Amino acid sequence: MNASTTTPVLEYCFTARYGKREVLHQVAGVIQAGEIVSLVGLSGSGKSTLALSLMGLLGYRGGIVTGSVRLEGRELTGLSGAEMRKLRGKRIGYVPQSPAAALNAKLRVRTLLEETWKAHATTNASAEDFAALLESVQLPGTPDFLQRRSGELSTGQGQRLLIALAIMHKPALLLADEPTSALDAITQAAILRLFGELNQRLGTAILFISHDLLSVATLSRRVDILHEGRVVESGPPARIFREPAHPFTRELVAALPRNAFPEA
């Protein structure tokens, strides 16, 4: 029996708090292998806290997760920092929101690639490996590009580089935390297409965290609506658009331009 066909890539149900303040209340979700799921909520709804919780990084921001997070059937809560580090970047990749903040401007593209590679590999990667990886996210794999400092890249290039770093070790799950909100409309569409392609090509499951229902809906198999720390509604995008059940979802859908979603 092939475990990956039966065990979900990610299955979670947990509560997250900073001190006494509870930010996420019993949020739950399941992502099957190769699936794209979106989590849509306004800013302050707990989206970033959710991403940090899933990666076991909430503790670094002073938060506590109680409940269960299972990655490929393995319970993550309670894992030591060292064990968790072995999974981050290897089985669970992370694409942050803003390249300007997430890339250390002083570091060269080559350094970022090498460090990310060495985090989980014992062998050395060749320049050809990096070139192939960069080309898979439509970045030039030239020696010249590898020598550039990340601060010299455009926002779109920076975001592509962040995606390249996240998929380097072919993780089972990609966590994308508002990966397009820092981009202009055209680049945004291109990056969304890239996520779709990577999902097709690598079979990577993607959890797309966004405030923008419209941009992620076309890609996703399922949309979870996060509101004030709770998942208030969950379903296929077509259903969410046609018959939103929760008052917040209705508000969210009503705010979209008319006939924006063709299947609705």
Place this chain on the structure above:
Amino acid sequence: MRFLAIAILAAVMLASLFAPRLAPYAYDAQFRETPNAPASRIFPMGTDDIGRDRFSRLLYGTRVSILLAPAAACVSIVLALLISVPAASRVPGVGLAVSGLTTICLSLPWLFLFIILRAKLPLNTDPSTSVLLTFGLMGVAGWAWPARVFAAAIREIRQSGWLLQAQAAGIPPWRIALLYGLPHLRSIAAAQFRVLVPAYILSEASLGLLGLGVSDPMPSWGNLLQDLQHPDIVRANPWILAPLALLVIVMICLELLQSPPEASL
């Protein structure tokens, strides 16, 4: 202007480094028959009240001040780093304890402590001991301010997006500290160094003027300035003002190097 400042500092540094070669006499050589001599071919800046060559003493004194102030600044910065890095740890209470210690250290009247400490020492304290003590104490006492700055920088780094990205990529913490964090702290350390060096030069001069710094016969800018307390001697030999002039010139140069290149005069 920056270039000029660097050139002047380099010249002063070189002259003081080669003091043993450039100085016509040893700093403690006394020419008892010619005390308070005016400037002459034999004594370029005249002699002091016990007949020591002022020019030689200025060269050696410059060496003491200009080499030990940076050394003391390094001591402060290393201490500050050693103290502020645990301050950033997630162990509850440690950050608070270090921040409290820093606050206390910044609030202490260091000059009084210095005076008390010097009063405890015998009057005939070995000059090299007094040198080490003066700059050593300044170095040790000066950790608190840079520690504040480092602690703030580390807090900022802990909130940064690139730290999160590196952690999410599974890069080991020590690699992140070395590769991502250190370059950030290095530029802050350099800025702190540029602030501390002139501060320590001035502190030593002030302590020396009070007779609390480097003790005779070892010269330093501080104790060379002591002669300025006697205006009649200054009138007789204006070269007594040379250490003051040199101090001011070096301070101006150091201040010029503080400002970023594009903002300098």
